[in-house]
Structure formats: C-alpha cells, structure tokens
Amino acid sequence: MSAPARRPVAVVSFAQARNVRREASRNEVELLMPVVSEVFAAIGASKDDMGFICSGSTDYLVGGPFSFVTALDAVGVWPPRAESHVEMDGAFALYEAWVLMQEGAIDAALVYSFGRSSPGDVTEILALQLDPYVTAPLWPSPVALAALQAQALIDAGEATEEELAEVAARNRSAARANPNAQVVSDASPEELLADEYVVAPLRRHALPPITDGAAAIVLAAGEKAREWRERPAWITGIDHRIETHALGCRDLTRSPSTALAAERAGLFEGPPVDLAEVHAPFAHQELIVRRALELGDAVTVNPSGGALAANPVMSAGLIRIGEAAARIWAAESERAVAHATSGPCLQQNLVCVLDASDGAVVGGGA
Amino acid sequence: MAERCAVVGVGQTLLRSKRDDVSIPGLVREAAKAALADAGVGWDDIDAVVIGKAPDMFEGTMMPELSLAPALGAVGKPMFRVHTAGSVGGSTALVAAHLVAAGIHERVLTVAYEKQSDSDAMWALSVPQPFSAPLLAGAGGYFAPHIRAYMRRSGAPEHIGRIVAVKDRLNALKNPYAHLHLPDIDLKMVEESVMLWDPLRYLEACPSSDGAAAMVLASEGALGSPAFPPAWVHGMAMRSEPTMFAGRDQVSPRAGRECVADVFGQAGVTRPREQIDVAEVYVPFSWYEPMWLENLGFAEPGEGWKLTESGATAMDGDIPWNCSGGVLSSNPIGASGMLRFLEAAMQVRGQAGEHQIDGARLALGHAYGGGSQFFAMWVVGAAKP
Amino acid sequence: MSGAEAGTQPVTVLETPIHLDYVFTPGIAQSIFLRGLARGVFLGQRCPTCGKVYIPSRGSCPVDGVATDEVVELPDTGIVTTYCVVNVPFAGQAVEIPYTCAQVLLDGANISFMGLIQEVPADQVRMGMRVEAVWVPPDELGPSLASVKYFRPTGEPDALYESYEEYL
Ligand SMILES: [Zn+2]
Numbered sequence: 001m002s003a004p005a006r007r008p009v010a011v012v013s014f015a016q017a018r019n020v021r022r023e024a025s026r027n028e029v030e031l032l033m034p035v036v037s038e039v040f041a042a043i044g045a046s047k048d049d050m051g052f053i054c055s056g057s058t059d060y061l062v063g064g065p066f067s068f069v070t071a072l073d074a075v076g077v078w079p080p081r082a083e084s085h086v087e088m089d090g091a092f093a094l095y096e097a098w099v100l101m102q103e104g105a106i107d108a109a110l111v112y113s114f115g116r117s118s119p120g121d122v123t124e125i126l127a128l129q130l131d132p133y134v135t136a137p138l139w140p141s142p143v144a145l146a147a148l149q150a151q152a153l154i155d156a157g158e159a160t161e162e163e164l165a166e167v168a169a170r171n172r173s174a175a176r177a178n179p180n181a182q183v184v185s186d187a188s189p190e191e192l193l194a195d196e197y198v199v200a201p202l203r204r205h206a207l208p209p210i211t212d213g214a215a216a217i218v219l220a221a222g223e224k225a226r227e228w229r230e231r232p233a234w235i236t237g238i239d240h241r242i243e244t245h246a247l248g249c250r251d252l253t254r255s256p257s258t259a260l261a262a263e264r265a266g267l268f269e270g271p272p273v274d275l276a277e278v279h280a281p282f283a284h285q286e287l288i289v290r291r292a293l294e295l296g297d298a299v300t301v302n303p304s305g306g307a308l309a310a311n312p313v314m315s316a317g318l319i320r321i322g323e324a325a326a327r328i329w330a331a332e333s334e335r336a337v338a339h340a341t342s343g344p345c346l347q348q349n350l351v352c353v354l355d356a357s358d359g360a361v362v363g364g365g366a
Numbered sequence: 367m368a369e370r371c372a373v374v375g376v377g378q379t380l381l382r383s384k385r386d387d388v389s390i391p392g393l394v395r396e397a398a399k400a401a402l403a404d405a406g407v408g409w410d411d412i413d414a415v416v417i418g419k420a421p422d423m424f425e426g427t428m429m430p431e432l433s434l435a436p437a438l439g440a441v442g443k444p445m446f447r448v449h450t451a452g453s454v455g456g457s458t459a460l461v462a463a464h465l466v467a468a469g470i471h472e473r474v475l476t477v478a479y480e481k482q483s484d485s486d487a488m489w490a491l492s493v494p495q496p497f498s499a500p501l502l503a504g505a506g507g508y509f510a511p512h513i514r515a516y517m518r519r520s521g522a523p524e525h526i527g528r529i530v531a532v533k534d535r536l537n538a539l540k541n542p543y544a545h546l547h548l549p550d551i552d553l554k555m556v557e558e559s560v561m562l563w564d565p566l567r568y569l570e571a572c573p574s575s576d577g578a579a580a581m582v583l584a585s586e587g588a589l590g591s592p593a594f595p596p597a598w599v600h601g602m603a604m605r606s607e608p609t610m611f612a613g614r615d616q617v618s619p620r621a622g623r624e625c626v627a628d629v630f631g632q633a634g635v636t637r638p639r640e641q642i643d644v645a646e647v648y649v650p651f652s653w654y655e656p657m658w659l660e661n662l663g664f665a666e667p668g669e670g671w672k673l674t675e676s677g678a679t680a681m682d683g684d685i686p687w688n689c690s691g692g693v694l695s696s697n698p699i700g701a702s703g704m705l706r707f708l709e710a711a712m713q714v715r716g717q718a719g720e721h722q723i724d725g726a727r728l729a730l731g732h733a734y735g736g737g738s739q740f741f742a743m744w745v746v747g748a749a750k751p
Numbered sequence: 752m753s754g755a756e757a758g759t760q761p762v763t764v765l766e767t768p769i770h771l772d773y774v775f776t777p778g779i780a781q782s783i784f785l786r787g788l789a790r791g792v793f794l795g796q797r798c799p800t801c802g803k804v805y806i807p808s809r810g811s812c813p814v815d816g817v818a819t820d821e822v823v824e825l826p827d828t829g830i831v832t833t834y835c836v837v838n839v840p841f842a843g844q845a846v847e848i849p850y851t852c853a854q855v856l857l858d859g860a861n862i863s864f865m866g867l868i869q870e871v872p873a874d875q876v877r878m879g880m881r882v883e884a885v886w887v888p889p890d891e892l893g894p895s896l897a898s899v900k901y902f903r904p905t906g907e908p909d910a911l912y913e914s915y916e917e918y919l
Contacts, residue, residue, distance in 0.1 A: 078813070
C-alpha cells in the first residue's frame with residue numbers, strides 16, 4: 001500500500017493537570033486554564049498563534065449537556081476562532097486538527113480535553129455507551145466486560161494472571177518518574193497477586209484508577225514546528241478504526257482495529273519504534289494492544305505508567321500522544337507509537353506514529 | 367494543497383414528531399441508505415463515517431456512535447463523532463468534507479440525527495444545576511430576550527416574525543420530508559397562537575422532531591455516477607466565540623460575521639444577495655431570519671426585516687431562504703444543521719422537487735448553535751470551483 | 752391476541768429508566784459568588800487583563816482565558832437590559848407562569864445575568880428599567896441564586912438605551 005505524502009505536522013507542546021482521584025475545588029474551566037496556559041508558555045506561543053482549536057470530552061461524565069461549551073472559556077476564544085469539538089477522547093480531537101492542517105492553511109492548532117470521572121459513578125455511566133436496546137438496560141459494568149475479555153485471553157492460553165500482575169507492576173513502578181501520576185507502587189507482581197478479585201480474573205491491580213484530569217497539546221506544521229521545538233515529534237502517520245459493538249461478534253483476544261490503524265499509519269514500514277505509549281485501561285489490554293502493534297521486547301512500553309497509573313477518561317488517549325512526543329523531544333526516543341482507545345473492550349482504536357525526523361511522513365486513511 | 371470535494375449523494379428520513387417505527391440504528395440507516403442510493407454507491411465504497419448529534423442526553427445514550435458502527439457499515443473503518451451543540455449537523459458535514467479536501471479519504475459518509483421522542487429533550491436542556499434558580503424554559507427562553515433586543519435595535523415592527531413563520535411553513539408544504547405541514551397557516555393563525563416566551567409565539571418557534579440526514583462526499587476522482595450532478599464545495603468555515611462576555615453582541619455575533627466572510631471569501635462571493643441563488647439558514651425562531659440576514663451580510667445592519675417584509679426571501683423572491691421549510695418546520699436538533707447543508711446541495715444539484723429554485727447554481731448552507739456562538743457554513747455550487 | 756401473534760409484533764417501546772447521581776463542583780470562583788449570596792451580597796470578579804467585572808465568574812475571563820481573581824462587591828441595583836415573558840410550563844419550574852425573566856446588569860458589572868422580575872405587571876417591564884434585588888429573609892439566605900427572591904423596579908428613570916446597548 002502506498003499512501004500519499006502528507007504535510008509534516010508535529011506535536012510541539014504538551015501539558016496535563018496533575019491526575020487526582022477527585023478534583024474537589026476547581027470546576028472544568030479552572031482545571032483546564034492552567035493546562036492551556038502551560039502548553040502555550042512551554043513554547044512561547046499564545047492562543048493568537050492557533051489557526052484551529054479542537055477539544056474532546058463527554059457530557060455524561062459531567063452530568064449536564066454542553067459541558068464543552070463553558071470549558072472553552074478556559075482558552076479565551078476571542079476574537080472568534082475556527083473551533084470544533086468531538087464527543088470522543090482528545091486523541092481524536094488531535095486527529096481532526098491534523099486533518100485540517102493537511103490542507104495547508106493552518107500552521108498551528110490547540111487540542112485539549114478534560115475528563116472528570118469523580119462526579120458520578122463512572123461504572124454506571126460507561127454502561128450507557130452500550131447498545132441501548134439489549135445491553136445497556138442490563139447495566140453491565142465496564143469492569144465486568146473487561147473481565148470477560150481477560151478471561152477469554154487466559155482461556156486462549158495467551159495470558160496468565162501472573163502476566164497481568166507483571167503489567168500492572170511495571171506500569172505503576174514506571175509511574176514513579178511521572179510527577180502527574182495518580183497511582184504509583186513498587187509492589188512486585190508476586191505481591192500484587194495477593195490482591196482480591198474485583199471481577200475474576202481481574203484483581204484490583206489490573207484495573208485503572210478513577211481519575212480527574214485534563215490535557216492539552218499544540219500541533220504545528222513545518223517551520224513553525226521547528227521554531228517552537230528543537231526536536232519536534234513529527235506525526236508520520238495517524239489512523240483510527242472501529243470494530244463492531246456486539247461483543248459476541250468479536251474475538252476479544254485480538255484487536256484487529258488497532259492492527260489495521262497501525263498498518264494505515266505506517267507503523268510497520270520503516271524502522272521499528274523504540275517506545276510505545278498504549279492506552280490500556282485494564283492490564284490485560286496492554287498485552288492485546290502490544291500484539292496488535294507488533295511491539296518487540298526491545299520497545300519501552302508506557303514509561304509514563306499508562307492508564308493504570310492515571311486514567312482521566314476522554315484525556316487518557318491524548319496524554320499517550322503527549323507522553324510519547326515528550327520522549328522524542330528529550331531524545332529518549334527516535335520513533336514512537338501512541339495509542340488511544342474508546343468503547344468497551346477496545347472497540348475503537350487510534351494509532352499515531354511519531355518520529356524525530358520528518359522524512360518519513362506517510363500515513364493515514366485511504 | 368486541498369483537494370476538490372463534492373456532494374454526490376443525499377438522504378433524509380421523514381421528519382416527524384415521533385419516529386417510533388424505527389430504532390435509532392434504523393433511523394440513521396434510513397438516511398444513510400438513501401444517500402448511498404442517490405450516490406449510486408454501496409457500503410463497501412465508503413472509506414469513513416462521520417456522525418454528529420446534539421447532546422447525548424437527548425436519547426439517554428452515551429457516545430452512541432459506538433453502538434451505531436455496525437448499522438452504518440463502519441466496522442473496520444474510521445468512525446468519527448462530532449458534537450458542537452446546535453451547529454453540529456453543519457460541523458459534522460464539514461469534518462467529513464475536510465477528510466476529502468485533505469486527501470485522507472476519497473468517499474466519506476456523513477450522518478446526523480436526533481431522536482428527541484426517545485427521551486425528553488426539554489429535560490435534557492434544563493438539567494437542574496445546583497445553586498441556581500430554574501427560570502429558563504428551553505431554548506426559547508434563552509433566545510427570546512435577544513429577539514427583543516433585535517427588535518429594539520432595528521425598530522422592526524412586530525409582524526415581521528409572523529411573516530417568516532408563515533413563509534417557511536408554506537414552503538414546507540412543498541417538502542414531503544418536512545415535519546410540520548400546516549396548509550391553513552396564515553398571519554392571523556400565527557398571531558393567535560399562544561405566546562410562549564413573549565415576544566415569541568408558539569407558531570414562531572420550531573417543533574421538536576425525530577429524524578436523520580446523510581450525505582456522501584467524494585473527491586474529484588471518486589464522483590462515480592450519481593443520480594444528480596455533484597454539488598461542489600466552494601467554501602467551508604467554522605467559527606466559535608464564548609457564550610457570554612462583557613460587551614458581546616448577542617444579536618449579531620462577530621463569529622457569525624467572520625465565518626460568513628471566510629466562507630464567501632473562499633467561494634468568491636462579494637455580493638451575496640446577487641450571487642447566492644438560494645440559502646438554507648438555521649432559523650429555529652422566526653425572528654432569526656431578519657437577524658441572520660444582517661449577520662450574513664445579505665442586508666445592512668437594521669435592514670434585514672425590510673428584506674423579509676418585501677418578500678425577497680420567499681421562494682419567488684430574489685434571495686429565497688429556507689425553501690425546504692427550514693428549522694421552523696422540522697427540527698431534529700442534531701440533524702437540523704446537516705439538513706441545511708444538504709438542502710443547499712439539493713438545490714444546486716436540481717433535485718429539490720417542488721421546492722426547487724430553477725437554475726440554482728450557488729447556495730449557502732448555515733448552522734449555528736450554543737448561545738449563538740458556534741457557526742458552521744458552506745457554499746456549494748453546480749460548477750466545479 | 753394470542754401468544755403466537757404477539758410474538759410476531761414488533762416491539763416499538765422499551766423503557767429504560769436512568770438515574771445517575773452527580774457531585775457538582777461549582778469551582779473556586781463560583782464558590783466566592785455563592786458565598787456572597789449566602790451573606791446577601793453580590794460578589795463579582797474582575798479580569799486582570801481587560802478590567803471587566805464578571806458576575807458570576809466561572810473562573811476565567813472568557814475573552815482573555817485568565818483567572819478573574821480580584822473580588823468586587825456590587826450593589827443590589829441595576830438595569831434590565833432585555834427580557835422575555837415565560838408562558839411555558841416545564842418540570843422544576845419555580846414560579847407561576849406567566850413571569851418575566853430578565854437579563855439584569857448590576858451597576859458596576861460588565862455582564863448581565865438572568866433574574867426574575869416581580870412587583871410589576873409583565874406588560875410594564877421595559878428594557879432599561881432600573882431594578883433592585885429583593886433578598887429572602889436573612890435566616891433563609893444560602894449559597895444559591897434562590898437567595899435572591901427576585902428583582903423589582905426602583906422607580907428611578909429608565910437608563911438610556913445607549914448606556915446599555917453594548918450589553919445586548
Ligand atoms: Zn478579560
């Protein structure tokens with residue numbers, strides 16, 4: 001497959017709120033405002049430099065309609081701006097901004113997202129994502145659905161409870177180096193296996209925390225990117241794919257949508273990645289995504305601690321892209337892949353390939 | 367760098383107060399299948415699906431695109447969900463058009479819907495917020511004070527709103543898909559309808575509808591053999607501004623003025639009243655026609671109502687607005703903006719049937735949302751740009 | 752209808768009651784406003800960049816995107832910039848219809864907020880009318896807009912249209 005050449009666009013700035021179990025004093029605007037100002041300050045840019053603004057969030061987490069409308073007040077969209085919103089993870093908002101930038105008229109864009117899981121019962125709320133006729137009325141919790149998937153993986157002989165504990169231990173220990181992480185731990189896999197089951201075969205450690213958070217990224221094209229960041233993280237390919245919603249029609253042990261998005265994003269062309277930030281809220285999902293992305297043992301996975309260390313719903317995917325980009329800026333990675341997921345049991349997946357060089361810009365779509 | 371993009375297929379459902387004959391997947395499929403048939407393509411020819419709707423609470427489902435993926439043939443494809451309040455139907459179409467213009471995809475299906483009867487939209491809009499006194503009553507209560515401000519600012523006489531209410535409902539009689547079909551409508555009937563949010567009467571407000579709209583957008587190389595000629599996208603733009611801030615012009619928001627300047631600039635439109643043959647503009651309350659006539663530059667500030675009064679915006683006028691009956695005749699909220707974009711395309715493709723403006727070559731589609739703060743517009747034409 | 756016949760009929764309605772509880776976080780800025788209401792005073796906040804006074808502030812100046820951290824006490828008086836008369840019954844309505852719902856611009860504020868107008872027939876409410884807040888009795892004051900019973904005319908001459916035109 002030969003993809004047409006794409007305009008080089010890079011992630012040049014990233015900021016996130018400190019991830020916490022419950023943000024008790026600040027509202028969405030107050031949560032976002034310092035994040036937005038930090039993402040600009042880090043590169044000496046301002047909102048006036050942004051040709052486009054796009055955000056991702058969902059009303060059901062907040063409990064009221066149009067929550068994204070007031071959140072916009074954190075940016076100060078005056079004079080009026082080209083602006084849009086997706087009821088999706090911020091990673092998809094980034095995708096929309098990247099698409100518009102491909103047309104050449106926009107050189108910089110602000111992407112942000114916010115998600116607070118603490119105001120309501122997130123396990124009840126996420127049940128409303130399910131088919132409203134036959135599944136949602138049963139109110140299955142996302143943990144139960146993830147447990148189905150984990151059990152399928154174990155039954156297929158492709159994972160053990162020990163491996164789940166290893167994933168959790170590695171992520172939460174890596175999170176020690178992440179000042180924004182919510183859950184950090186030095187517990188060994190053996191110690192973690194003493195946890196009780198929440199929903200078998202998932203023990204406490206295999207679950208993501210409940211998190212309030214927010215994040216922002218600045219994308220820039222060509223020379224603008226080099227002006228703002230010495231070593232920009234060029235998006236050499238980005239793509240997303242969805243699977244059927246009916247869990248019974250899926251092989252839950254595989255993530256074909258991740259694999260397809262990765263292929264279309266050009267992940268399997270060119271040199272292998274050395275780093276991955278995957279959005280796997282449940283420990284076993286990291287194993288599934290790793291396989292779909294064909295990540296070898298040499299690849300550093302989730303140096304940030306991933307979604308097991310902090311899982312601000314609607315922002316956790318965007319944060320993966322920011323974390324991966326930050327490693328490229330810091331020359332800790334030459335080529336990285338970031339992944340975001342949405343829906344029950346990894347139904348929808350986005351893959352973004354980032355490179356220290358803009359020579360390999362290929363992928364996305366077609 | 368941008369590729370040319372055209373509308374090659376349109377589809378809409380019957381717009382009704384209650385579509386309990388179909389589920390939500392059934393509703394969106396009805397529109398999507400019609401659009402595919404009109405484009406002469408099948409599900410396999412679609413590269414990506416972009417869907418939009420207004421707040422999820424309207425139906426009590428969260429991120430419904432996840433469960434709708436199979437019904438829209440999106441499995442294995444990119445599926446994208448837009449939400450920009452009332453303008454969402456328009457901005458959804460724009461996101462789809464950008465996927466083509468940016469050269470990412472060759473053929474994109476875009477869908478927007480609302481099934482308001484599945485839940486209580488009035489409730490969803492008025493979820494009680496703690497610490498505040500519930501005073502508003504739906505969107506009308508929000509917009510009526512701005513209408514009053516327009517009347518004061520322009521000196522417009524109070525019958526202007528009624529003219530729009532009658533005109534759009536008479537147009538709707540020519541549109542079999544329209545929700546309201548009121549053959550007996552006249553100025554007196556509007557004047558005698560109940561006052562809801564003074565100065566706004568019942569028949570000056572939009573209905574609450576179920577319905578969906580869909581379009582197939584294609585690149586120049588993937589036009590195929592549609593049933594009607596393509597409607598080429600000549601310009602597209604989105605603009606947003608904050609809901610409230612000190613000194614905000616809520617009658618003629620700057621975001622609307624700058625959005626139309628952008629879209630007309632791209633399309634080479636300098637004298638809209640002469641160059642635009644027909645417009646589908648988001649008018650959920652009668653008075654928004656004269657207000658948007660001014661905001662969109664079809665009339666000087668304070669003069670929009672005179673255009674309405676003169677009959678210029680009627681189907682036989684020189685700048686027909688909302689020949690389909692507009693939002694005043696059908697309001698499936700999330701789809702309402704896309705219907706404006708779609709109807710504009712139908713006009714330049716010559717497929718609008720009884721409400722067709724003969725020889726329409728260039729048309730404006732317009733949507734707005736939130737507190738008159740989110741704008742999405744496109745200009746489509748019969749000629750290749 | 753027999754059981755067999757019923758089995759062939761399409762299901763057209765399925766009821767799924769949804770009840771979700773949320774903890775609402777007004778935020779730092781709105782909390783200042785609400786605590787003011789609990790004392791019977793209007794507390795606005797000034798933007799350090801443009802100097803405009805917001806009431807209530809949601810935390811930022813929507814134009815500049817910066818925190819409005821200077822607290823400004825505002826008087827009980829202001830003007831009606833525009834209004835509508837609500838005749839629509841809806842769930843949770845606090846007042847008997849018809850009632851006048853107005854945008855009230857407090858003296859010294861740069862933004863209006865929605866308030867109920869009483870002690871004047873709906874057809875005598877005017878744009879530019881001077882009004883003052885009527886608070887609930889001190890023992891009923893709380894951190895809610897319900898602390899403001901309503902606004903009523905002061906009887907002063909109306910404000911000139913030009914003086915509030917930019918707030919419409
Ligand atoms: Zn300011």
